[in-house]
Amino acid sequence: MTAHPLIQVIGLRKAFGGHVVLDDVSLEVRAGEAVALLGPNGAGKTTLLRILATLLRPSRGVARVAGYDCLRQAERVRAHMGLLAHGAWVYEDLTPFENLKFWATLGGLPHGRDALNGALAAVELDRVADERVRTLSLGMKRRLALARFVLARPPVLLLDEPFAGIDQRAGKWLDGHLGAFKAAGSAILMTTHSFGRGLGVADRIAILAAGRVAHDTPLGALTLDDVRRLYELHAEDGA
Template sequence: MSAIELDGLARRYGDRTALADVTLTLEEGATLIVFGPNGAGKSTLLRVLATLLRPSAGHARIFGSDVRTEGWRVRGRIGFLGHDALLYGDLTAAENLSYQARLHGLRDARERIAQLLEAVGLTARADDRVHTYSRGMVQRLAACRAVLHDPPVLLLDEPRANLDPAAAELLEPLLGRASGRTRVVTSHDPAGGLAEGDVALGLRAGRPVLLRPAADVSAAEIGELYR
C-alpha cells in the first residue's frame, strides 16, 4: 500500500520557489531519505507533509488523505520532528506530553508517557520545566512528542541534530528503521543517510535532481548536490 503520494508538489513564497515538481510514491514501511544543501527545500517538503504549510500547486496524500483538504485526518497519522521542538518551556516534560496526549484524544496516557520518558533517559527529569533542559534533552523529549500517539508515518528533519552518540542510540527504537514506520528523513550525511534509506531524493533549489533506490546511489553522487 502507498503511504505517501506526491504529484507535482510545489510551494512558493511570493516570487521565490521553495519546492517544485516533486512527484513520487513511497510504500508503507519504507524510508525516503532527502538530501540537499541548506535552502534546497528539504524542510519545506516536511512542513507541507506535516500540514504546517499549504502546497502552492500539486498534491500530497498520506494514506490517501490530502494534506490540503484533509489536514485533520493527516495530523493523526504523522509524527513530526522538526527544528522547532514544539514544546512549552514553562511546562514540565510530563505536562508537555500530557497536553499532547489530550490533543490526540488519548484518554489515559500516563503509562505511555512514563514508558517514553524512560526510553529516552528522561525519567529523572520528568517533573522539571523544559526551559531548564539542554538542547539534546529537548530533542529527546520532542521525539517522545512525535511518537506519543503511535503514528504510522514519521517526518524527521535531521533527527540526530544536537544529540551525542549515546542519545542518538536511545532514539533509534523510536525513530529508526526498527520502528517499522514509514519515514521521510532529511540528512546531510551521504553514507549514513543512504544506509538507512530505501529511496533517495536529492533536491537543489527546490527541484528534484535525483530520485532512485538508495541502494543504487553512491555517497559521491550525494556529495555533488553540495558543490
C-alpha cells in the same frame, strides 16, 4: 510493504511570489521505509515537509499522507502523521511529564499517569520526568518530542533535521528508535544536509536541488563516499 505509499507527492510546486521553491517534485515513501532527503540549505526540504504536515498550501500538485489529501483532508492527515520540526519544540518551563500530558490531552491521546510514564520510560526520560525541561540537553528534548509518537503511533513520521546539534551517543540512540518505528510499519521522511547522520536508518536517499528531486536511489550497499559523490554530482550541479 503495503501496495500503496503512505507518503505520496506528485508534481508538487510551491512558489512564494515569483520565487519557486519546489518545482514538479514527485516522491513516495512506503510503510516500513525511511527516506533521507538530502540537499543544501534553501533546496526546499523543509518546505516539502511543511506541505506534507498541512502547514503550507502547495501552489500546484498533489500531496498525500496515509492516503489523505493534504489540502482537502488536512485534519485526517494530522491524525495520521507526527512532525518533529527543526528544534525540539517543547515547553521549557514545564516538566517532561507536564509537556507530554499537555500534548496528549490536546491530541485526544491516552493521558493517564501510567500511559504517560510508559511513554517517558520508552524514550528513557522516566528518571527526569519531574525536572524542568530547560535543564535537559538538546538530545533529551528530542527524546521528549519523540515520546508523543510513542503515545500516538502515527503511521507517518516527518522529521526535519532530527540529528542536528546532538552528540554521537544521542545520535545512535535516535537511530535505534527510528529503526523501531520503521520496523513497526511507519513511513519516515527526514531531511538532512549532513552526511552520515540519519543514513543508518534510511533505505533510500533523495537529493533535492534547485527545487527538484535530482536523484532518488536505494541506499543499499552505497558507502558514505558514494553518497557524497552523488550529492556533489546532483545537488551542487543543480544549485
